[in-house]
Structures are given as structure tokens and as C-alpha cells.
Amino acid sequence: MDPIKLKEIEKKWQKKWKEAGIFEADVDKNKDKFFLAHAYPYPSGPTHHGHARAYLFDDAIARYKRMKGFNVLYPMGWHCTGNPAMIKAEKIRKGDEETIEKLKEAGVPEEEVKRLRDPYKYVRFFATESDLSYKSCLETVGCSIDWRREFMTIDETYKKFIQWQYSRLREMDYVQQKEYPVIWCPDQEMPLGDNDVEDESQGAESEEYVAYKFRIETDGKEILLPAATLRPETVYGVTNMFLNPDLDYVVAEVGDEEWLLSHDAYEKIGYQREDVSLIEEFSPESIIGDYCKNPVTDEEVIILPADFVKGGSATGVVMSVPAHAPYDHIAIKELEKKEDVLKKYDIGAEELDFDYIGLIDLEEYGKCPAVDVAEELEIKKLDEEKLERATKEVYRKEFHQGTLNENTAYPGKKVNEIKDKVKEDMLAGGLAEIYYDTNKPVVCKCGAKGVIKLVDDQWFLKYSDREWKASSLDLLEGAEVVPEKYRKELEYYLDVWMGDKPCARKKTLGTELPFDKNWMVEPLSDSTVYMAYYTIAKTINQENIDGEELENSVFDYVFWGKGDPENCKIENEILEEMREEFLYWYPLDMRIAGTEHLSNHLSFMIFQHAALFNEERWPKGITIHGMVLDENGNKVSASKGNGYNMKEIAKGGMVDAMRLGMYAKSSPWDDIRFGKKEVDRTIENVSSRFQKLFKYVEMVDEESGETKDVLDRWILSKMQRHVGNTEDALERLELMEAVNHGFYAAFNDIKDYVNKKENLNHNVFERVINIWIRILAPFTPHLCEELWDRMGGDGFVSEEDWPETNDEMIDEAAERGKKLGDTIEDDIREIKDITGLEKPEQIKIVSSAVWKREMKAAVQEGKELSELMKKDRFRKQGDDAARYFRELKKKHEEVDVMSCEEEIQALEEMKDYFEQTFQAEVVLEREEESDEDKAGKARPGKPAIVLKD
């Protein structure tokens, strides 16, 4: 079987499946249904074998369930709402070389690339309209999807579904508005998630600073120095201020005050408040060396020069608390040594000789933990790395264990308990204001610098609601989680971690909030209950229903059975069909998604189902899949170019080989290392086994022997076990285990059978291969269809029943017999090896005496020697009996004892095989009748073996 034929096979059967529509699922009340839904993909770029793996998991399950007699609904849609496509399209429009080059490399034709500057064309291209698309990928690997239910989240009909959802959630008061700081791109005027920013900006977060307004008089007017800190409780310990003389500062009007801000901070603050305007540029040098007033303590503190203050970080005005901030302490020590600098600003040495003010009591430290830690770590200068560590150390201890002392207004209070109160008090007293900044610089993928924008009318989903959380936890409790180890994590997300979630944004591809058209539903929040939409998508597509017709009343009726169908614009009959589909298919039986979705998609799905549907419609199962890594452990991704497009695999007709290899690699929920090279190797290995399969199918029709010997009974018995084990593994979704049994173990047994059988028994072999093809069908469907066809099977193997397991077909005697044969074969080899007898003339196999079998059975029952020796048949063996007894006691095996007859019978039937294999005469004897010295070594299940020249 050459690869070209394999390729034809895959195409051929995909076409036949499609023509026969065998994966199209309709309501059939005589059958149990099984509804599985994989996270619908976001078509952000070309697909690769990493994507394929995720969906192949579903496909094997869907196919297996179908064979088990379920009416399986396996649909797919496209999540097109969101930003990545918009950003990509924008880049193409701007002619960004890198983006365009990458697309070309991935195989997008030059003339197509230009078209993709339209975000809608972009998502369509990668969802369905090209060889690089997801749909193409899924079709190429043979996913058994009902395509009649396909939809995109930018369809008008789907948008109506989302609007229904949000209208109803709003009525339940689960959607609310409040103030919220977001990371924001000033150029695109939209919030930035991790996906939208450059790699080095990943993980950036918004931090809330408290800016204390220190006062200074200059040129007869009062300027405020807003010193931003993350530790508001330390304001009582300020000894000085730091400004960077080399940095650009401005004085700005903020409300009715005048603030000194770094130039960077001035540009940012406008996104947080509107009452800001520039007054003038301002040189900090004019006030360095002067004194300003702490708004809380009214202490006068000196303003010192500091080149480590960066403009991009917070306000550019830094208050110094050397007792608790190692950085401040070291900076002051450094400055003491710089006489020229001090001279320049006319700062006297005595002015630096201030006392540090300790505020926080800690057991293991003195008054100034920062000084202690600096000494401990031997920090002598502004060494970034060490200071970073020291700062964290001090902060952690002070926050968790520290208590404020009498130098503060909160003596005796624990830091972690009073921190928020301090902030509130200061804000209320007008002594400080909130200033937001990112914890590290943010660069948007569009190139702009990210800022924090304070949005004052942000819409939230109220995931913090305790009742809502409670019913979500109920839902989870009633659902199956595979693998079970992820349940705890999900529980934690639902119960503890999840807070209110912004569910709308100003600019994105998607759906308008029905009650506030200024906002679009945020892309994760429109993907929570879409599984319900699949149930009606078929009707919507087939009946060409448009968005106009899908008013809220339609969904109320279809999903809830509420309201009057007469009020709907849709024909009653069609409406009833939708209702029927929903009632039949819902709830979802299995929801599949990657681990990275536990805290978002999956948690949101749980929340929203809990809110929108009754308990009997809640999802019944959640299943996690892992991802594909390359040989270096990096995620396979389009941008890295380290994956195969499925078309490349299909070109060689190697889809089934790849499928099998993937399943065999690891459990579906674990990540697998499966780079291109590994794919190649696996495909080669697996497809060579496939050739064997074709050969076996041909052999079924060969002339054959009729007797049904121990090997025949053995292989039939083993096939029963393989079916049972494969089924058991599939029920637990353990695809690797299933493939190990159904493919590899069965393969090895069948190979062994064929090798050892001189004349195949036609009936037996046909049965074996028939069973085998059926249990392989979920994994390698194209191959199995072809083999099924060649075997003369009717219809599609995809529609066949899963083989029944039948305990009566398990033949333990035959299995013992075969095992006996294997043991003897191994032993003969070993003896040959040790003795150096290359070519023995004769091999004598001596089956052990009856009394040994009896004794073994007796010992397994727990009988003692004294008891046994009362019996003649043992006593007359004398010392041999006692010796054997001791041996048995030592080993205590739990194996069934074969009878003499059984042993001899099995050996008789395998005699030919031994003679052929070892090219020697094989003689069978019973221990009782043997003259051989070594006959005494015979044991039940382990005959004595004598080789003779």
C-alpha cells in the first residue's frame, strides 16, 4: 500500500460521509442523545497540527459514542468577536512588513493578503474560506461535525441571541455599571489585554498609588508635589523627597490646584481625570535643596536630587522613607558621598543628617528594617537586583507581621488590617489622591505606549454575587470533570477568585449592549452559553431566518417556554421545531476546552448557565484538553512556524497515522511534545503498521485450516479483552490507554497469532479482523472505512455498532495455554544461551507431576505441611514434597493451577510451532513417566525442559 493510495482513501471517505450526511444529527426521540461542544476557535491566523489535536480528541469521542448507539451532536462555530483580527487587519492596512511577511510564509497568496486588511474578511478567511482555515483543518483530519449548525459570532442572528442574553441578565440585576481603571491604548482608543500588547509588556497590571500632596511655596505660589506610593501607611516616616534633576517636569493645573508632575505623568493623568491642563514646563533644579511640607505630619522635609527616579514610573515625585524602604536608605547613603552634587544644590552635610523614623514594629528587626536588611544582604550601592529583593523582603514581612507604632496615628494596628483604612482617611481628608499606573511599561502591538484609563461607566457582570456563586458551585458539583484533578481549581475560581468582570468595551468586533449602545459586549462574555445556540442554528440556517425576526420573545419561548409564540415574527411551526431541538439536545453532555480556559470561558459558562437556565439544563460534563509543544517545549503556533498545516499531512495521506500517533502520545489533557520531526517519525512508524493491516485483510480470504486450536481460542479470547479494555478506557476518555489496548496490544497479539499459526483459521481470523477494524474506527476512521469496505462490510463502519463484549468468549484455559507456550519458548532460548547448545536435536518438555499441582492448590488454600504430609500421595514423595512445600511458601503466587491434561493438550497443539522455531524434535512427557534427571524440576505451569544434542 503506497502513500498515494492512502491519500485517496482519506479524500474518498470524507466525500462519501458528506454525501451520505452521516454526521448530521437530527432529533430522534427513540435514541439517547449525546451532545458535545468544543470551545469554538478564534480564527486569528493559520492553523497547524496543534489545533488539530484539540479537536481530534472530540472526534474520537463523538465517533465512539455514535457506535455505542447514541445520537451524537457534534457541531462547530467560529468566535469572530474580539480584537486580534482587528489589529492584524489594521497592520495589513498600514502595510506592516512583518505581519504581511508572516502571512505569506504561512501560505497566504500574495493577492489575498491585501484583502485581509478588512477584519471581517480576515476572520472569514481563517475561519472557513481558505486551506489555512480552521474549517479546512477540521475537515482534513476527518472530524465528524454536523456542519449544518455552523455559525459565526458576528452573524446578525447570533448577535440577537447575545442581546437577549444580556437583556435578561440586566433584568436579573447581574449586569451593573461602575468606575474601573483599565490598561488603555491611546491610539486605538481601546483597552488592552495581554493578547494586545508586546511580549515584554505581558503580565502588566494596573496599580493603585496613593499620591500625597506635599506642599512647597515657590515664586509666591503654592505648588503641590504629589508623591505616589503603594504604601500609604509609611507617610509618617518621610524624611525627604526625591526629584530627578535630569528629568522633564511640568506644573499642571489639576482641579483648582497646581501639581508638579513628570512630563510622562502629565501625559498619562489626563486619562484618569478631565480637570487637568498644562501651566508651564518646570525645572526641578530650582527647588532641589528646598524644603516642602508633609501634608499629614506638617513636618518640613528636604528635596534631594536623585537620578534613579524615572519619569515613566508613577508621578516622578518620590517620597523617601529610609527606615522601611531599602532603596531610599541606600540612595541617601550614596548621596552623602557625592560632595559635588551636594555643593551644586547648596545642601549642607548636616541637612542629610536627619534621623530615620521607624513606624512598623517587627519581631526580628530593629527600628529600621530597611537598614537591617540592607546590611544583611551587604548592599552598598544602588544595585538593582539586590535592592529589588530587599524591598520585597521588607515589604512582605512588614505587611504580614508588622504593627504600626506610636509614630503613626494608628498605633497597635496591624499593617495588613489598617492599610486600606489609612488610604480612605487620607483621601477623605483631601491630603492625597489616587493615581493609577501600570506596574511595568506597556507597549501596544500597534506601537503606542499604554496608559491607565479610568472608565467611570464600565459595565460589569456581577460575578461577585454570593447567590450567583452558590448556584454556580451547585452546577459544578453536579457536573463531571475530566480529569477530576481540575475540579478543585475550578471550585477555587468560582468560589474565591472570581470578582466582578467588565463585560463590555467601547471598540471591538461584536455585539452592542442592548441597553447601552455605546458599548459592545466584551468578546469573552459573548461566549458563555453559545452551546444552546447550536441546537437552533440548524433551523436558523435552513429557514434563512434573519436577525430582525429573532426578538427576545423568540428566545424566551425557545429556551424557557415562556411567553406567547403568537407574538413572534417567526412561523409557529418553525418556532416549535427550534423549541423541540433545544429540549431534545440540551443540556450539553460534554464541554471541551483547554486548561487555559478554566478561569475564564469555563467559569463563565458555569456562571451564565446557572443564571439563565434551570437546573435540568445545566451542562453535565467539562473536559480539559492539553496542547502541543515542539521538540524544545515551546507551544506550537502559527507565528513560530513550528507546526504542520494539515494539508501538508493530508498530501501524503497520513492523517490517520498522525491521529493515531497523537492519541497514543499521552492522555488528552496532558501537553504533548510533538514537533514536526516527531510527527514525521510517528507517521512513518504508524503507517508501516497500517500496511500490515491491509495485508491481514487480504489474508482473511486465503486458504485456511479448519481446526480451532489453542491459538485460535486464545486470539478470540484476547480480542474480547481488547474490546473490553478499549471500551473501558474510552468511557474514561483515556484515549492513550484506549489506543494502547485497541491498536498496539491487539496488533502485537494478532502479529503473534499470524506468526505462530501455520494455517490461519478463516472464520476465526475474519472475526478477529472484523472486531479490530470496529474498535479502531474512532481513531483511524478513513483507514477503517477502507478496510471495512474491502472486508465486504455493508455501509459505513462509522455507523456500525461497537463490538459487544461477551464474557463467554473469554477462554482462560486458552490464555493459560498460550502463556505456557510463551514461557517455554523464552526458557528454551535462555537455556540455549547459557549452555551454548546452538542446535539441539531434541527438546523434551516434561509436564509436572500431579501431586505438585495438588500441593500447590492446597498451599494456596493455606494448608500447612504437617497436615499435607498425612496424605499418602505427598508422603511418598518424601523430602521432595517438603522441599517443594517450602518453595511454594516462599513465593506465594496467585495463579490458577493448570491440570496435566490441559497442559499437555496445549503443548501438543503448539508442538509444531516449537519444532519449526527451534528446528528440533519436540517430545512431550509427563513427570511421572519420565526418565530424565531434570524431570524433577518441572513445576505446574513451568514444565522441565531438557535439550539434547
Added chain:
RNA sequence: GCGGGGGUACCCAAGCGGCCGAAGGGGCAGCGUUGAGGGCGCUGUGCACGUAGGUGCUUCGUGAGUUCGAAUCUCACCCCCCGCACCA
């Protein structure tokens, strides 16, 4: 930091109290077949000893413990991975 998951022979990966020197796959080695260092088949793959299928020692991140018995249970320690949101 918080939460979750892991560390098994050359590699991947099962096993989760006795049948475990540890499944399966890969790799590697030998033999056979073959025109071939390719394909296929068979065999081997911790160490040592052994002219009879055996025996001894040693191994499942590290250390200690429970047990007649531990890769499997308990405790401590070390290391790795994942998620931490408004982003798909």
C-alpha cells in the same frame, strides 16, 4: 505572593501497597530476510556472577518514617510546569 498540577530507566509515558527490574512507544544493539547501513521480522536493552530456565546487588526527585513488604501510604525538603482576568 495566591491557587492548581507534576518529578518513573537513554527519551516520551503507564503504574499509585505484594503478580514491579517496573506496560506501551521511541531510540540503541545483535541476528535473520534483502541488491542495500533502507524496509520488514525476531531478539536483547540496570549491574555482576552462572555450561540449565537461576542467584546476588541496585533503581522510580532527596531525606526520614509506617509496614512482613513501598515507585505506590505519611512527613519534611529540593526542583519543574500552568493560571492569576477583562484577553482570546
